[in-house]
Amino acid sequence: xxxxxxxxxxxxxxxxxxxxxxxxxRARKLVGQFYGTDFCVFKVMFSAILTTxxxxxxxxxxxxxxxxxxxxxxxxLLPQLVGGxxxxxxxxLAGLCPGTACVAAASGRLDGLAVMGGxxxxxxxxxxxxxxxxxxxxxxxxxxxxxxxLFDLPYGVVVLLVVAMALLAFRVLARFERPA
Amino acid sequence: xxxxxALGWAAFVLGTAAAFAGSPHRGGAxxxxxxxxxxxxxxxxxxxxxxxxAEWIRSREPGLRVIDLRSADAFEAYRIPGARRHDAESxxxxxxxxxxxxxxxxADGRIPAQAGRHLxxxxxREILVLRKGxxxxxxxxxxPVLGAGTTPRARQRIEARAExxxxxxxxxxxxxxxxxxxxxxxxxxxxxxxxxxxLRRRGCG
Numbered sequence: 001x002x003x004x005x006x007x008x009x010x011x012x013x014x015x016x017x018x019x020x021x022x023x024x025x026r027a028r029k030l031v032g033q034f035y036g037t038d039f040c041v042f043k044v045m046f047s048a049i050l051t052t053x054x055x056x057x058x059x060x061x062x063x064x065x066x067x068x069x070x071x072x073x074x075x076x077l078l079p080q081l082v083g084g085x086x087x088x089x090x091x092x093l094a095g096l097c098p099g100t101a102c103v104a105a106a107s108g109r110l111d112g113l114a115v116m117g118g119x120x121x122x123x124x125x126x127x128x129x130x131x132x133x134x135x136x137x138x139x140x141x142x143x144x145x146x147x148x149x150l151f152d153l154p155y156g157v158v159v160l161l162v163v164a165m166a167l168l169a170f171r172v173l174a175r176f177e178r179p180a
Numbered sequence: 181x182x183x184x185x186a187l188g189w190a191a192f193v194l195g196t197a198a199a200f201a202g203s204p205h206r207g208g209a210x211x212x213x214x215x216x217x218x219x220x221x222x223x224x225x226x227x228x229x230x231x232x233x234a235e236w237i238r239s240r241e242p243g244l245r246v247i248d249l250r251s252a253d254a255f256e257a258y259r260i261p262g263a264r265r266h267d268a269e270s271x272x273x274x275x276x277x278x279x280x281x282x283x284x285x286x287a288d289g290r291i292p293a294q295a296g297r298h299l300x301x302x303x304x305r306e307i308l309v310l311r312k313g314x315x316x317x318x319x320x321x322x323x324p325v326l327g328a329g330t331t332p333r334a335r336q337r338i339e340a341r342a343e344x345x346x347x348x349x350x351x352x353x354x355x356x357x358x359x360x361x362x363x364x365x366x367x368x369x370x371x372x373x374x375x376x377x378x379l380r381r382r383g384c385g
Contacts (some may be wrong), residue, residue, distance in 0.1 A: 030311055032238075050191050054191060054194045054195065054198070056204075057198050057201075057204050058194065058198070058201075058204075060204035060205070061201050061202070061204040062199075066204055067204055069353070074342075074346075074351070074352070077211075104182070122315065138339070138343060139339075139342075140353075141338075141339050141342050141354075142354050145354070154199075155198075155202065155203055155204055155205070156198040156199045156200065156201050156202065156203075156204075157199050159197040159198040159199065160195045160198055161196055162193050163192060163194075163195030163196075163198075164192075164195065165189075167188055167192060170188065
């Protein structure tokens, strides 16, 4: 277990360094996403999704990993929609998301430290109010939903569709991206 | 060609090939369960479902005692919360009172006939067998496939089952039990050991 945690720590540090090097610890760069001036976040996120999607598919297809061992979080439709909305509003207001706030704070930026403070207050408040929030938190449960099951399509076809969608989006964004 | 364009082409080629590569889920012959071998005869005892047992454990049913008759290794690998291990051969030495409800657990629900004989005079209020054993627990409580509810009452039932599953660290799934789509995504296999290995990788157990 300690070896796993050690590896996780190393991966986390490497992830943070890459984010910082890519400039994703700066709020101005991140909010460019919402003003249509910089789609770096979108590109980074979709590149990560494609890498994970193709990597997990082909590693599983070659028998190197077992997809049944992957943990897929459950879907709670309404609370997750509300959570996504709150997250989005917080992202625009602060200019940072939780991961990039950690990077900004580690780099000594005050806005990063402030967002981390808000994050901890939010987590603590949610924990203290959890008994009251729980009925909503566990409402509209749909179990673990995956795209192949939702659309009743073969796994590989879903992989192709997501790849095609991402590549198309990259191409379209490159055309419409306007410098700040 | 720039690096980003080359990566884009690589993703396109791998994605296109994925559409024709078949299922990435492990299929084929699954090794049969390595269950504890008791005598062929099965004890004639009433059974309790895994869901009912889970509700009893969660509500801390007074007098409930879950007795696991599997091997020490199997018990160490995975156990039902609150269960105690006991050798099937020495059940006659199991002390119990008239308030006890004993639930006997095996790997697949089969209990040796001698266990029933040994417990007949134990004085316990009730002696039950967990239906389908640990396999049933994994299927019904930890990895349940719950049918999609169409009425409010059905949805309420499904949410209650899902909540019970989550209480025990389970991962409920919505789908039609036995349907190909549910089966593909469901980690439960014919092999109890494989299911337990999946469960441990997931961090529950």
